[in-house]
Amino acid sequence: MWSTFRRYARIYGVQIKNNFVREAVYRTNFLTSLAVDIVWMVIELSFFSILYANTPVLMGWTKPQVYFFLGIFFASDALFTTFFQRNFWQFSDLVNKGELDILLTKPVHPVFLALSRWINLTNILNFIVGMVIAVRFAPAAGFLGGWHWLTVAAWLAFGVISALLIRFAFSIWVFWTERSWAISRLYYQFFHFASLPDTLFPKMIRYLLLTLVPVAFIGSVPARAILHGLEPSEYALLAGVLTFFFVANGLLWHAGLRRYQSVSS
Amino acid sequence: MSLGVLGWRWAALRNGLQDATAYRIEFLFEFLGSAFVPAAVQWIVWYALFQLGGATTVAGMTYVDMIQYTLMSVLFTQIRGGDQDFELQEMIRTGGLSNYLLRPVGVVEFVFIRGLAPKLFIAGFCLVIGFAISLFFPFSALRMLGAMLLALMGNIIHYQLGAALSTVAFYWEEAFAMLMVKNLIVSLLSGEKIPLNLIPEAYSWIWKSTPFYLYVFAPTQFALGRSSITQFAGELLLSLVWVVACWGLIRLTWGLSIKRYLSLGG
Amino acid sequence: MGSLGLLLKPEIQTHNALTDVSFEIEAGSFTGLIGANGAGKTTLLKILSGLIPPSSGEALVLDENPFKRSMSFRRQISLVMGQKAQLWWDLPAVDAFDLLQAIFEIPKKTYQERLTTLTELLDVTRLLNTQIRRLSLGERMKMELIGALLHWPKIIFLDEPTIGLDILAAHKLREFLKVFNHKEKATIILTSHNMDDIERLCSRVIILRAGKTIYDGTPTGLTNEGERRLRVRLMQTPTLAELCQITGLPAERIELQKIGNEEASEKNEGESETPIQPTHDSVLFSIGQEQIVGVLQALMGRVQIIDMGIEQQSLEHVIQKLYSEERASV
Numbered sequence: 082m083w084s085t086f087r088r089y090a091r092i093y094g095v096q097i098k099n100n101f102v103r104e105a106v107y108r109t110n111f112l113t114s115l116a117v118d119i120v121w122m123v124i125e126l127s128f129f130s131i132l133y134a135n136t137p138v139l140m141g142w143t144k145p146q147v148y149f150f151l152g153i154f155f156a157s158d159a160l161f162t163t164f165f166q167r168n169f170w171q172f173s174d175l176v177n178k179g180e181l182d183i184l185l186t187k188p189v190h191p192v193f194l195a196l197s198r199w200i201n202l203t204n205i206l207n208f209i210v211g212m213v214i215a216v217r218f219a220p221a222a223g224f225l226g227g228w229h230w231l232t233v234a235a236w237l238a239f240g241v242i243s244a245l246l247i248r249f250a251f252s253i254w255v256f257w258t259e260r261s262w263a264i265s266r267l268y269y270q271f272f273h274f275a276s277l278p279d280t281l282f283p284k285m286i287r288y289l290l291l292t293l294v295p296v297a298f299i300g301s302v303p304a305r306a307i308l309h310g311l312e313p314s315e316y317a318l319l320a321g322v323l324t325f326f327f328v329a330n331g332l333l334w335h336a337g338l339r340r341y342q343s344v345s346s
Numbered sequence: 347m348s349l350g351v352l353g354w355r356w357a358a359l360r361n362g363l364q365d366a367t368a369y370r371i372e373f374l375f376e377f378l379g380s381a382f383v384p385a386a387v388q389w390i391v392w393y394a395l396f397q398l399g400g401a402t403t404v405a406g407m408t409y410v411d412m413i414q415y416t417l418m419s420v421l422f423t424q425i426r427g428g429d430q431d432f433e434l435q436e437m438i439r440t441g442g443l444s445n446y447l448l449r450p451v452g453v454v455e456f457v458f459i460r461g462l463a464p465k466l467f468i469a470g471f472c473l474v475i476g477f478a479i480s481l482f483f484p485f486s487a488l489r490m491l492g493a494m495l496l497a498l499m500g501n502i503i504h505y506q507l508g509a510a511l512s513t514v515a516f517y518w519e520e521a522f523a524m525l526m527v528k529n530l531i532v533s534l535l536s537g538e539k540i541p542l543n544l545i546p547e548a549y550s551w552i553w554k555s556t557p558f559y560l561y562v563f564a565p566t567q568f569a570l571g572r573s574s575i576t577q578f579a580g581e582l583l584l585s586l587v588w589v590v591a592c593w594g595l596i597r598l599t600w601g602l603s604i605k606r607y608l609s610l611g612g
Numbered sequence: 613m614g615s616l617g618l619l620l621k622p623e624i625q626t627h628n629a630l631t632d633v634s635f636e637i638e639a640g641s642f643t644g645l646i647g648a649n650g651a652g653k654t655t656l657l658k659i660l661s662g663l664i665p666p667s668s669g670e671a672l673v674l675d676e677n678p679f680k681r682s683m684s685f686r687r688q689i690s691l692v693m694g695q696k697a698q699l700w701w702d703l704p705a706v707d708a709f710d711l712l713q714a715i716f717e718i719p720k721k722t723y724q725e726r727l728t729t730l731t732e733l734l735d736v737t738r739l740l741n742t743q744i745r746r747l748s749l750g751e752r753m754k755m756e757l758i759g760a761l762l763h764w765p766k767i768i769f770l771d772e773p774t775i776g777l778d779i780l781a782a783h784k785l786r787e788f789l790k791v792f793n794h795k796e797k798a799t800i801i802l803t804s805h806n807m808d809d810i811e812r813l814c815s816r817v818i819i820l821r822a823g824k825t826i827y828d829g830t831p832t833g834l835t836n837e838g839e840r841r842l843r844v845r846l847m848q849t850p851t852l853a854e855l856c857q858i859t860g861l862p863a864e865r866i867e868l869q870k871i872g873n874e875e876a877s878e879k880n881e882g883e884s885e886t887p888i889q890p891t892h893d894s895v896l897f898s899i900g901q902e903q904i905v906g907v908l909q910a911l912m913g914r915v916q917i918i919d920m921g922i923e924q925q926s927l928e929h930v931i932q933k934l935y936s937e938e939r940a941s942v
Binding site: 109110114116117120121124127128131132134135136138139140263270273274277281282283286 | 379383386387390391393394398399404519520522523526530531533544545
């Protein structure tokens with residue numbers, strides 16, 4: 082067990098090193114992609130500042146609270162972008178061009194290899210930007226500070242894991258459809274909903290965003306949890322939904338692999 | 347087959363439409379997804395503001411005004427530029443451009459026309475929806491037609507700016523980020539997320555100084571009867587000025603960078 | 613080293629890429645797998661490397677069911693596909709090798725030794741720190757091979773390793789494979805469309821046609837079955853039908869070659885005794901040794917022969933014929 086963990090850690094270490102080498106070569110590309118994300122953040126912040134220019138409170142959320150939420154959301158998303166984003170972009174190539182064959186013959190779990198190939202280290206800067214925004218508006222948003230910052234780390238991890246599981250569930254269909262980008266795009270369409278605090282939504286949609294397409298887990302739920310904690314029933318919901326996604330993804334992966342094997346003969 | 351100057355343009359248009367609709371289900375998916383989500387996001391915000399938050403007017407607009415804006419703006423958001431400029435920068439980046447330079451067609455125009463085809467198709471479809479709505483609501487069908495014309499002008503400007511920006515790829519290897527930034531700014535300043543009159547008066551110069559509001563906000567306002575004929579005429583004229591100016595910009599940027607491209611050995 | 617046994621006997625089905633294939637391969641041997649596109653070569657390689665299960669029948673590699681893809685199995689095999697790269701486009705090869713070292717847990721010292729050996733054998737030591745995308749196709753393939761061999765696999769599956777390579781690069785690659793097979797006693801199974809690969813490397817060749825083994829033996833056995841190519845130049849060239857009638861041979865055994873096409877199709881020109889001036893079309897008869905005299909007599913009775921020569925069948929030609937028979941039979 083421990084030796085397996087050490088082996089995987091070592092492989093991940095080499096992947097990080099390799100991606101670092103790559104980024105050093107293509108520095109401008111990575112800096113410009115950083116710039117794109119920063120512009121995206123500015124646009125999201127402007128959107129809410131325009132809304133708050135017209136109203137002092139939006140569904141019980143004050144302006145600093147929404148900014149705090151956005152900070153957490155940006156940070157969580159930046160972590161996902163750093164470690165996973167590009168792997169999912171390449172996922173359909175992996176399957177459709179048959180590169181998965183190579184991964185399957187390696188003595189490592191293929192999902193691990195598929196999701197650790199591309200790491201965008203430059204994007205850590207966006208994580209910092211997100212955290213700066215969160216910290217800047219934390220006092221005004223009513224954040225207690227102190228040891229509560231520890232919960233921030235846990236909730237960020239929760240956000241990233243959620244994004245990973247949801248994105249995976251949207252990507253896995255590549256085994257069945259050749260042009261899977263349509264479904265991947267659907268993910269990004271739903272992702273727009275993640276940029277609003279979930280309490281804003283009408284009941285039915287909100288329910289959807291907390292269960293079937295739980296994009297609210299990426300930023301909104303963590304921000305709410307950090308600010309004022311959750312109801313016990315909500316913790317159960319989170320655990321249940323994530324477990325469901327984990328199991329479903331596992332089943333879909335195996336079914337997909339079977340499909341891949343029957344098609345590729 | 348001799349259609350004269352129309353020859354390859356007509357072929358490109360047809361080819362573009364076939365290409366976009368080859369996978370019908372996904373074409374529909376794409377269309378519905380890009381129409382539904384922005385509208386839903388808008389509606390949710392208005393719902394939270396008015397229904398749950400209890401506001402009666404925001405920036406002089408009622409809940410009904412907002413919903414009308416949302417629904418109408420979706421029609422024009424569909425028309426605003428596609429991603430052909432990304433295609434251009436990809437061609438420059440990968441060197442695929444060289445194939446086109448050998449053909450007797452203007453590559454910038456060729457890519458535009460190919461991408462325009464599905465947009466025209468969608469524009470026709472949206473127009474039909476608009477006309478249908480105008481039967482039941484106090485909207486003028488004529489205004490709808492004019493608004494669609496303005497939106498199509500916006501489509502041209504959007505592409506032209508993208509084409510000019512994509513020449514950055516000649517120097518920096520890619521212009522992807524540049525085009526993404528442009529699209530992000532457009533998403534806010536075109537009015538597809540919110541009616542631009544929500545932006546405080548003190549900052550209105552920001553959106554008024556870009557052509558982006560001509561894509562969605564101006565057509566929507568005109569179609570809903572919220573702007574006057576003279577205002578519309580002014581906007582149409584302004585869009586014409588932008589098109590001409592952008593045409594000059596493309597001539598300049600492409601002229602300079604193609605020379606460089608060729609001198610570097612293509 | 614342990615032996616490699618393999619048995620495949622799926623029942624006959626029209627949709628299957630493979631229907632009737634059965635063989636065993638000895639450890640340390642070099643086997644070639646050929647067949648036209650769609651004959652089932654790649655499918656067979658995929659079954660053997662554990663990527664897909666046989667729909668029926670059984671495969672046993674290293675005494676294991678390959679499709680279980682046990683960790684120990686994956687550590688002992690290697691799959692190289694000429695058209696699918698595992699190296700990263702934007703990185704120097706050495707970084708990709710670092711990753712493989714971590715994946716296969718190769719001790720640092722062993723890794724260094726192997727890397728030195730392989731890069732020197734393939735003459736790419738100076739290219740280790742060059743981005744893959746800046747390498748030529750041949751250099752890239754060499755790097756792919758090194759990556760596939762770093763863990764010293766017992767079985768190596770090569771799917772068209774020389775595809776797209778120029779003659780010199782293909783030659784170097786072959787030399788290397790030969791040496792590696794010889795020295796390290798690794799079992800190598802290779803598919804290729806290039807008959808030079810098969811002729812120079814494989815001690816055994818298996819030919820697949822429409823999912824069935826149609827030949828299994830040494831490459832020389834294919835060409836030495838008494839088959840000869842009789843080349844005749846005639847004063848007036850009759851039509852194919854007339855030639856059939858004259859000689860009594862079926863049409864597929866006769867090949868008309870127009871002037872100008874010769875160089876391309878004639879591989880053994882250097883071996884024939886007197887170089888022939890190509891002033892007339894020539895006719896090629898693929899016939900058994902014992903038929904030569906009969907055919908010549910029949911011809912002389914009807915047309916004027918300028919010149920003639922007898923050649924051995926080249927492997928390429930034999931294979932070509934096998935493939936065209938397949939087309940005829942479908």
